[in-house]
Amino acid sequence: MKDRILIIEDSEEIVKLLKDILTLRNFEIEYVFNGIEGISKVKENLYSLVILDLQLPDMDGFNVLEEIKKINSSLPVIVLTGFGTTENIVRAIKMGAEDFIEKPFEIEKFLISIDNVLKTLKLEKEVSKLRMIESILELNKSIITLSEPETLFDRIVSILENLYSPEKIGIYLYEQESKRFLLKKSKIKKLQKLTLFYPEKEIFPYFEKGNIVFLDETSGLNEIMIFLKGKEKSLGLISLSFKQDRKIKEEEIKFFTSLAIQISIGLENALLLDKIQESYINTIASLVKSLEAKDKYTKGHSEEVAKYSVLIGNNLGLTTEEIEILRDSSFLHDLGKLGIKDDILLKPTKLNKNEFDIIKQHPIITVEILSPLNLPKEIKEACLYHHEKIDGSGYPFGLKGKDIPLYAKIIAVADAFSAMTSDRPYRKRLILNEAFEELKKNAGLQFDEQIVEVFLNSINKIKEVI
Numbered sequence: 307m308k309d310r311i312l313i314i315e316d317s318e319e320i321v322k323l324l325k326d327i328l329t330l331r332n333f334e335i336e337y338v339f340n341g342i343e344g345i346s347k348v349k350e351n352l353y354s355l356v357i358l359d360l361q362l363p364d365m366d367g368f369n370v371l372e373e374i375k376k377i378n379s380s381l382p383v384i385v386l387t388g389f390g391t392t393e394n395i396v397r398a399i400k401m402g403a404e405d406f407i408e409k410p411f412e413i414e415k416f417l418i419s420i421d422n423v424l425k426t427l428k429l430e431k432e433v434s435k436l437r438m439i440e441s442i443l444e445l446n447k448s449i450i451t452l453s454e455p456e457t458l459f460d461r462i463v464s465i466l467e468n469l470y471s472p473e474k475i476g477i478y479l480y481e482q483e484s485k486r487f488l489l490k491k492s493k494i495k496k497l498q499k500l501t502l503f504y505p506e507k508e509i510f511p512y513f514e515k516g517n518i519v520f521l522d523e524t525s526g527l528n529e530i531m532i533f534l535k536g537k538e539k540s541l542g543l544i545s546l547s548f549k550q551d552r553k554i555k556e557e558e559i560k561f562f563t564s565l566a567i568q569i570s571i572g573l574e575n576a577l578l579l580d581k582i583q584e585s586y587i588n589t590i591a592s593l594v595k596s597l598e599a600k601d602k603y604t605k606g607h608s609e610e611v612a613k614y615s616v617l618i619g620n621n622l623g624l625t626t627e628e629i630e631i632l633r634d635s636s637f638l639h640d641l642g643k644l645g646i647k648d649d650i651l652l653k654p655t656k657l658n659k660n661e662f663d664i665i666k667q668h669p670i671i672t673v674e675i676l677s678p679l680n681l682p683k684e685i686k687e688a689c690l691y692h693h694e695k696i697d698g699s700g701y702p703f704g705l706k707g708k709d710i711p712l713y714a715k716i717i718a719v720a721d722a723f724s725a726m727t728s729d730r731p732y733r734k735r736l737i738l739n740e741a742f743e744e745l746k747k748n749a750g751l752q753f754d755e756q757i758v759e760v761f762l763n764s765i766n767k768i769k770e771v772i
């Protein structure tokens with residue numbers, strides 16, 4: 307397809323000269339002799355390039371340039387003038403002109419300029435097309451693999467950052483009850499602030515016409531908002547802020563629009579996944595309870611283990627997030643017993659070797675049950691290794707010392723203490739001091755020494771739990 311060039315020039319002589327030369331060079335040429343017609347041509351047609359004279363009979367050439375860039379900021383313009391002062395050149399370039407040519411001009415130079423502008427434009431288009439395709443593919447991957455909202459937000463932020471390098475990015479989710487768009491994820495360059503929420507009343511009117519709105523902020527930034535709409539309801543919005551001199555190209559707007567649709571699909575999936583995961587966890591929690599309720603001896607065991615574990619975790623100085631992982635792991639650690647027959651699980655007498663081998667499978671079964679969930683791997687590991695012993699005599703893998711994760715070592719102490727201080731069908735519970743002695747005796751063999759020490763230092767709190 308031929309490149310189409312529009313010439314806006316009042317001199318018939320120059321128009322004829324350019325037209326003849328450029329037609330010979332296989333360009334398609336259109337021309338007008340004034341600014342107003344030039345602007346309406348740009349509005350109605352697609353050109354590869356505009357050649358614009360700054361001295362026109364009806365309008366100042368700079369105003370024409372401004373209008374053209376407003377209509378299509380990515381349309382290249384080569385400016386022609388008889389008065390090429392530095393001031394004019396700088397002004398035209400600042401306003402987005404791609405090149406500046408003084409009259410009278412040498413034809414060869416002119417052709418080189420046109421060639422360069424068109425080559426750069428094509429290259430830019432190719433590169434930006436490639437980057438966009440890459441981003442869409444990357445985003446698609448997250449959508450297809452059903453990421454959690456948090457993972458999807460990270461992906462979206464990194465894609466937008468790489469593509470547009472905005473000053474600020476904010477991902478907002480719409481909250482039905484408060485009727486507000488709440489900030490969920492953000493990335494800002496230094497010294498910028500982000501709005502924490504937008505009330506629905508302020509935002510909805512902007513989106514009546516379409517998916518994207520432009521807001522001028524008093525901070526000197528341009529803000530673009532992309533609306534995210536699900537099948538039946540508003541999901542949220544993404545806000546991108548740019549410095550005012552960063553022109554947003556037409557293809558970028560088109561891309562934002564299609565990105566908004568993709569992100570909305572991904573977000574809807576992610577929110578659904580979050581709900582599914584929540585209900586799966588609730589189901590598991592009730593399973594743990596029902597499992598323990600079958601046996602009066604283990605009723606409430608996991609909850610007690612969780613309390614002892616948290617006690618140890620706090621004394622070891624774990625962070626809030628780590629304590630959370632420890633609590634969840636403790637609560638879930640024996641879940642795999644669901645997969646073991648009741649006649650073994652509830653056997654009132656001591657287990658024989660075969661039966662014990664079956665019991666030894668429960669940490670592995672726990673991890674199998676948890677595998678569809680996107681839980682932190684630390685939780686799965688804590689459950690898998692909670693029967694490993696420091697001296698390597700534990701099960702299911704016989705791991706030793708520092709190969710056993712900290713969470714598993716904490717649960718091992720909490721689990722053993724809870725078991726020792728509860729009645730079992732084949733033995734009475736130990737009194738506290740006996741249980742403490744048992745822990746001490748096995749510190750360094752079965753249990754981690756430091757964990758036992760920390761646990762024994764909290765006697766008063768242990769009594770509270772009991």
Ligand SMILES: [Fe+2]
Binds near residue numbers: 639640692693
């Ligand atoms: Fe266990």
